[in-house]
Amino acid sequence: MQQSDPLAPERTRTALSVDTKKTSHSSAARVIPIVQMSASEAEVARQMQICNACRYCEGFCAVFPAMTRRLEFGKADVNYLANLCHNCGACYHACQYAPPHEFGVNVPKAMAEVRLETYTEYAFPASFGALYKRNGLTLSVALAAGLALFLLLGTVLHGGLSSDVAPANFYAIFPHNLLAAMFGAVFLLAILALGLGVRRFWRDVSAGTASASAPAVAEAARNALTLKYLDGGHGDGCNEESDAFTLVRRRFHHLTFYGFMLCFAATAVATFYHYAFGLEAPYPFLSVPVLLGTAGGIGLIAGPAGLLWLNLKRVPERGDARQRPMDRGFIALLLLTSASGLALLGLRTTSAMPSLLAIHLGIVMALFATLPYGKFAHGIFRSAALLKSSIEKRQRNTLSLGSD
Ligand code: SF4
Ligand code: SF4
Numbered sequence: 001m002q003q004s005d006p007l008a009p010e011r012t013r014t015a016l017s018v019d020t021k022k023t024s025h026s027s028a029a030r031v032i033p034i035v036q037m038s039a040s041e042a043e044v045a046r047q048m049q050i051c052n053a054c055r056y057c058e059g060f061c062a063v064f065p066a067m068t069r070r071l072e073f074g075k076a077d078v079n080y081l082a083n084l085c086h087n088c089g090a091c092y093h094a095c096q097y098a099p100p101h102e103f104g105v106n107v108p109k110a111m112a113e114v115r116l117e118t119y120t121e122y123a124f125p126a127s128f129g130a131l132y133k134r135n136g137l138t139l140s141v142a143l144a145a146g147l148a149l150f151l152l153l154g155t156v157l158h159g160g161l162s163s164d165v166a167p168a169n170f171y172a173i174f175p176h177n178l179l180a181a182m183f184g185a186v187f188l189l190a191i192l193a194l195g196l197g198v199r200r201f202w203r204d205v206s207a208g209t210a211s212a213s214a215p216a217v218a219e220a221a222r223n224a225l226t227l228k229y230l231d232g233g234h235g236d237g238c239n240e241e242s243d244a245f246t247l248v249r250r251r252f253h254h255l256t257f258y259g260f261m262l263c264f265a266a267t268a269v270a271t272f273y274h275y276a277f278g279l280e281a282p283y284p285f286l287s288v289p290v291l292l293g294t295a296g297g298i299g300l301i302a303g304p305a306g307l308l309w310l311n312l313k314r315v316p317e318r319g320d321a322r323q324r325p326m327d328r329g330f331i332a333l334l335l336l337t338s339a340s341g342l343a344l345l346g347l348r349t350t351s352a353m354p355s356l357l358a359i360h361l362g363i364v365m366a367l368f369a370t371l372p373y374g375k376f377a378h379g380i381f382r383s384a385a386l387l388k389s390s391i392e393k394r395q396r397n398t399l400s401l402g403s404d
Contacts, residue, residue: 035075040113044082045073047105050097057091060233062223062389063107064091069397080205082114083378083385086229088238088249089318099317112320119377122197128373141329143370144336148362155358168282168348173357176274183361186368193372198380205384209391216390223390224383227253241315252306256334257379259299263341266293282348294345300338304331330375333367 037045048067051057058064063084070077087108097103120126155173223229230250232238237247270289273279283289308331311324340360347356371377 037075037078038114038117040110040117041075041078044078044110044114047107047110048073048078048081050103050105051091051107054097056096057094057107060090060094061086061088061229062386063111066389066392069392069399071399076205076207078114079118079201080385080388082111083118083201083381084389085111085115086227086382087112087319088230088232089315090232090239092318093239093243106317108318109320112323115378115381116320116323116326118201118381119373122201122381123373123377124193124196124200128193141332144333144363144366146362147365148359151358151362151365152355155354168353170281170348170353170357173354174361176280179361180271183365183368186365190368190371194377194380197372197377198384201381202384202388206388209388210395212387212391213394216394217387220383220387220390223386224379240310241313248306249310252303252310254303255299256303256307259296259301259303259338260334262292262296262299263338264296266290266296290345293341297338297342297345300334301342304334304338307331308335326374329370333363333370336363337367 048070051064052067052071055064055068058068061084063081066081066084073081085108089108091107092098092109095105095107097105099106151174227250230238230253231247232245234245236245238245238249240246240249266289269292270281270283273283273289274281281289308328311327311331337360340356340363344353344356344360347353
């Protein structure tokens, strides 16, 4: 095995060209292309070699068991491990080699820096990803404001702001088919961009991985939906600003995710009502779409507000400061979406409805358009990494050195 100096973070390394260890599903040697690593990737590889000798954090999350299956860390391994990391902070707070120790081990920070590169590298098209990561908050708010203004102008030009619009009659302002075409197109483009990006990521990181079995898929889905690895490995949660464990980050993530899914379900049910039963909005307050949307909107206020609070007081050494605009941009869009949606629901029978509708639609459009180029991508890439982890742990560990 090629040895490398774990105290040389600045040195750029390359992946092994050939892994001659046999996998459980194939007797052929696994050929890994020689790929130049960035400084951030080389730093993760350096730290993983130290962690691989230490292994104190083996029970904290999926990263360390995956690490023990490797002796060297190439570019694909590093990208995989970085997206498997949930940035819970447990290993940083536990580490005896964290700065000011000369080993300078800070796994959450090193992984976060590589994740940002992953999003940029795999974004489709790549130039969009780079732009958003430089100007996350500015771009999100500017895009939301611009789209809201555009829709507001369109409304004014077509007389939609006149006071004789029937109460809560959204489709008198924007025809249903126009909205379905606009939002359907942007949403499908966002899904396509995310899908193409994660497909390229999967192709790069899944070399030597067996096909996904049903149990592996089920386990990965469960781990993703429950955010298993935000429990610190012991169930008491992450570290935020101190060594104390807390589950607040997991709770706020759940409120955000399930709030988003409830809003999505509300839209799906409303679409079904429209096309299947000819039932057009507005729907009564106690109808299924409005109840789902209200519950989702409340979740999308509470969750992102909590995540913003945690983001503002986060220990700076533990993360990647370059990602703050991206994080806050996405959180701001979620908060604006839910706040404008709930305001529209509450004021839908008043003269403010046309303006609020235009503003809400503009913000939702901005959210959809930026989904593949911001923080939302982490959920997709992390799910792919969790799937690889669940597949890999079912394969025989040919090293037989770790406890996995
Ligand atoms: S983070 Fe520190 S304590 Fe944990 S395995 Fe790595 S070197 Fe050991
Ligand atoms: S920060 Fe948390 S999830 Fe990431 S490697 Fe450390 S213990 Fe694992």
